[in-house]
Amino acid sequence: MTTTGTDLLGRPLTEQEQELLNVYQALKKLAAQPDLPPCAVSNVRKALSSIWQATNDLDLQFEQLYDLGV
Amino acid sequence: MAYSEYWNPKNETLAREDLQALQLLKLRRLCEWAYATTPFHRHRFDAAGFKPEQLKTLDDIRRIPFMTREEWMDSQLAQPLYGDMLATEQRNAIRYHLTSGTTGRTPIRVLDSMKDWDWISEMWCYGIWGFGVRPEDTVYFAFGYGSFIGFWGAHYACEKIGALVIPGGAQTTEGRIKQIIEMEATTVCSTPTYALHLWQKAREMGIDLAKDSKVDKVILSGEPAGSIPAVKRQLEEAWGAKCGDTAGMTEVGTIVIFECSHQPGGTHIIEDHYIEESINPDTGEPTGYGELGERVVTSFGRGFIPVIRYRTKDMIMKVPGSTCSCGRTWDIYDGGIRGRWDDMKLIRGTNVYPRAVEAIVREYVAIDEFQIYLWRKEDLQDEITIKLEVKPGYESEWEALQEKLRKDLANAHEGLRFNIERMDHGNLPRFELKAKRLVDARPVAQYQR
Numbered sequence: 001m002t003t004t005g006t007d008l009l010g011r012p013l014t015e016q017e018q019e020l021l022n023v024y025q026a027l028k029k030l031a032a033q034p035d036l037p038p039c040a041v042s043n044v045r046k047a048l049s050s051i052w053q054a055t056n057d058l059d060l061q062f063e064q065l066y067d068l069g070v
Numbered sequence: 071m072a073y074s075e076y077w078n079p080k081n082e083t084l085a086r087e088d089l090q091a092l093q094l095l096k097l098r099r100l101c102e103w104a105y106a107t108t109p110f111h112r113h114r115f116d117a118a119g120f121k122p123e124q125l126k127t128l129d130d131i132r133r134i135p136f137m138t139r140e141e142w143m144d145s146q147l148a149q150p151l152y153g154d155m156l157a158t159e160q161r162n163a164i165r166y167h168l169t170s171g172t173t174g175r176t177p178i179r180v181l182d183s184m185k186d187w188d189w190i191s192e193m194w195c196y197g198i199w200g201f202g203v204r205p206e207d208t209v210y211f212a213f214g215y216g217s218f219i220g221f222w223g224a225h226y227a228c229e230k231i232g233a234l235v236i237p238g239g240a241q242t243t244e245g246r247i248k249q250i251i252e253m254e255a256t257t258v259c260s261t262p263t264y265a266l267h268l269w270q271k272a273r274e275m276g277i278d279l280a281k282d283s284k285v286d287k288v289i290l291s292g293e294p295a296g297s298i299p300a301v302k303r304q305l306e307e308a309w310g311a312k313c314g315d316t317a318g319m320t321e322v323g324t325i326v327i328f329e330c331s332h333q334p335g336g337t338h339i340i341e342d343h344y345i346e347e348s349i350n351p352d353t354g355e356p357t358g359y360g361e362l363g364e365r366v367v368t369s370f371g372r373g374f375i376p377v378i379r380y381r382t383k384d385m386i387m388k389v390p391g392s393t394c395s396c397g398r399t400w401d402i403y404d405g406g407i408r409g410r411w412d413d414m415k416l417i418r419g420t421n422v423y424p425r426a427v428e429a430i431v432r433e434y435v436a437i438d439e440f441q442i443y444l445w446r447k448e449d450l451q452d453e454i455t456i457k458l459e460v461k462p463g464y465e466s467e468w469e470a471l472q473e474k475l476r477k478d479l480a481n482a483h484e485g486l487r488f489n490i491e492r493m494d495h496g497n498l499p500r501f502e503l504k505a506k507r508l509v510d511a512r513p514v515a516q517y518q519r
Contacts, residue, residue, distance in 0.1 A: 008095055009088055049185040053192045057078045057342070062096050064103060064373040066158035070185045 008059040021060050024051045031068040045070050075331075075396070077199040081342040082398045089399060090128050093345050096370045098125045101134065104376040109154035110145055111376060131345065136354065136366065137380045142321075143176040151179050155375045158183070163374065167219040169320040169421070178321055180219075181374050187226075189343075189371040190324040194227030194316075196340050197328030200396075201314040202287055203257055205232035210255035210285075212238045212246055212264055218484070220292065220419075221259050223324045233257070243271045250283055257287040262295035262305065262313075263418040263451050269308040280310025288313045291325065292419035293452070297337065297406025298513070300449050315406045322369040322377050327403055334394035336402040343370050346401070347379070348388045351411045362387050364411050365403075383412040415444060415510065417452050420486045424508045430478050431456065436464035436471055439498045442508045443491075452512060455489040459498055468492060 005013045005021065013021065027048040030036070036044065049070050055061050076082040084092070101122035104111035115121070118135040125131070145153025152160070163181035182190065203209065209228045213221040215237065228235045236253050238246050247268060250258060258265065265288055272279050279285065288311050290296030296315030305313045315337055318325035326344050327337035339346045348363030349356055357363035365384040369377045385408045391400045415422045424442055431440050440458040447453050456479070460468055472490045479488040499506075 009091055045184055049188045052185050053188055056189075057192065058080055059092060059342075062099055062370070064158075065185050066162045066183055066373070069162060070183060 008062060013060070017058055017060055020051065020055055020058065024048070024055045024061065027051055028065075028068065031065075031070065041069075073204055075200075076398070077196045078342070082196075082200075082400065084342070084399055086399055089341055092342060094125065094128045097128070097131060097345060097368065098122055100368070100370055100373075100376060100378065101125065103157065103373060104378060107157040108376055110141075111378065113154075114141075128345075131347070131368070131379065132356075134379050137378055139178070139321075139381075139383075142178055146176055146179060152181065152375075156181065157373055157376055166217070167222070167320055167323070168217055180320060180323060180372070182323060182372060183374055186323065186372045186374050190223040191226035191230055193318070193324040193326070193340055193343060193371065194223045195230055197314075197316045197325050198224060198227050198289060199231060200328055200330040200338070200398075201289060202312075202331040203228065203231060203233055203289075207231075207233040207256045207287075208236065208254060208284075209233045209257040209259065210236045210238060210246075210250050210253065212258060212260040212268065215239055219320045219323060223318075224259050224289070224291070228257075243268060244275060247272045247275060247277060247279075250279075250285065251277065254284045256284050257289060258285050258309075258311075259289045259291070261292040261419045262290045262301055263293060265290065265305055265313075266301075266308070266450050269305075280308065283309075285309055286311045289316060290314065291316045291318070293416060294407045294409060295450075295452070297329070297335075297408075299335070300513075304450055317407050319367075319382065321380060321382075322367060323372050326367060326369075327406070329406070330394065330396045330398065332394055332396040334396070334402060336389065336394075336404040337406045338391065338394070338396075338398055338400045338402055339388075341400045344368060346388075348386060349381075351383070357388075359389055360387065360404075362408070365407070383410055383414070385409045385411055413508070415454075415508075417444070417454050417486060420484050422454065422483060422486070426482065427456070427479065428507070430482060431458070431475070433478075434471060434475060436460055436467045438495065439500065440507060441498050444508070444510045444512055446512045449513070453489060454486070455491050457491045457493050457498060459493050459495050462495060 030044045031048050105115055105122055114135050120133050124133050145155055162183045164184050165182040165187045167180050169178040211221050211225055269279055288309050290313055295301040302313050314329040316325045316328045327339050329337050345368040347366040349366055351364040365382045365386045367380050367382055386403045389402050389404045391398050391402055413424055427442055431437055438459045438461040443455040443457055445453050476488055476490050480486055
């Protein structure tokens with residue numbers, strides 16, 4: 001698989017980095033949904049908080065998530 | 071199983087040029103965030119004529135005004151509980167902690183969201199992994215788990231790494247020693263003073279921790295002693311284990327520096343998550359490698375309360391990362407945190423302010439003169455002694471006074487043990503102008519101005 005994205009320093013993403021970023025974006029989308037049951041809301045937020053660490057450590061994103069309760 | 075030596079190989083070995091580009095990008099975004107969301111920073115930036123878009127190079131950080139603890143305290147006093155420091159609504163927080171403030175000082179109160187709190191443990195992961203903790207380890211926390219932030223982040227970091235975590239919690243020292251042996255702990259997290267106390271108590275119990283325990287790593291925090299060679303040497307002999315220093319602060323929520331397993335005689339700065347400046351404390355101008363300076367921290371972690379160019383008053387000496395053989399490109403504080411530039415003293419992990427001590431001592435009419443005497447017992451443990459003279463005619467009050475004073479001082483300082491010593495009347499120095507009632511006889515004081 002070829003990736004087209006870059007990290008914060010403009011370096012091409014590896015396949016693993018692209019997958020991590022995809023998971024992060026998917027969780028953000030889920031966390032923004034207003035009608036999830038409490039068990040899903042809380043665990044999605046927890047997962048998003050965890051994946052934020054990995055993607056931030058790897059320079060894939062640097063942003064805040066307070067509007068999502070994270 | 072073979073593991074990477076680094077928690078984050080990508081950034082821990084990043085070329086300095088790229089590291090600085092990353093720091094600049096994060097700094098600009100952090101300042102934009104702080105300006106848009108935090109009245110405290112907006113007012114300060116405006117007053118200094120600083121705008122985030124002025125950050126074109128890393129050197130432009132000098133356009134940003136310094137942030138001080140006094141400003142933070144003033145903000146909290148003006149608008150309890152958190153001042154105008156919060157970048158988001160309080161309801162987004164999941165965690166509250168505060169600094170170990172003493173009488174006469176306002177403790178700094180902090181809040182963290184879910185992601186901030188995870189980030190706090192993430193910083194500990196850099197340090198704990200860097201010192202060699204792995205999923206196979208059993209990590210014992212000799213820690214009280216209160217509202218002081220202490221080893222909280224380290225606890226969650228070890229869980230994240232996959233190690234078996236044993237929370238020591240509130241129990242006797244004897245109980246903790248038995249648990250360390252029984253649970254076959256391989257790593258102990260403790261302050262240097264308490265690590266020594268554990269060893270001494272074990273000896274009284276007929277236990278030689280170097281032989282009878284499986285501990286091969288002791289992770290130290292909370293006091294500068296973790297990087298004092300004599301202390302470290304004695305602790306390593308006592309435990310038969312490698313001892314690694316870490317240091318952080320409640321204001322940023324976690325550690326900023328850590329000693330790697332190569333033990334270079336200092337602590338690496340986690341430079342992809344912080345900018346650490348070293349400045350001349352009098353002029354505010356940057357100091358170079360090998361020069362003593364004051365540590366100024368900018369944190370890219372906790373967005374809830376942005377910390378930008380915060381003057382810590384910690385005394386440090388920066389040297390290049392290449393002085394360590396581990397391969398990390400991150401700069402090092404040679405000798406860790408060497409002391410303080412201000413009058414605050416750290417005694418066995420507790421902040422002691424001479425002014426606060428004086429406020430208590432002066433409540434006693436029977437006391438004529440006093441001196442705060444700091445010293446190091448057997449070259450290992452920091453001690454604080456209040457030397458005092460009783461006013462003529464009040465001698466009969468001495469017995470009751472010393473006990474009550476000891477308790478009052480301890481109550482105002484998180485239970486810290488104070489020694490009380492009576493001096494013959496007229497023996498202590500008197501001052502006509504600015505009094506100097508604090509004598510710091512500890513070896514680390516040699517670094518102080």
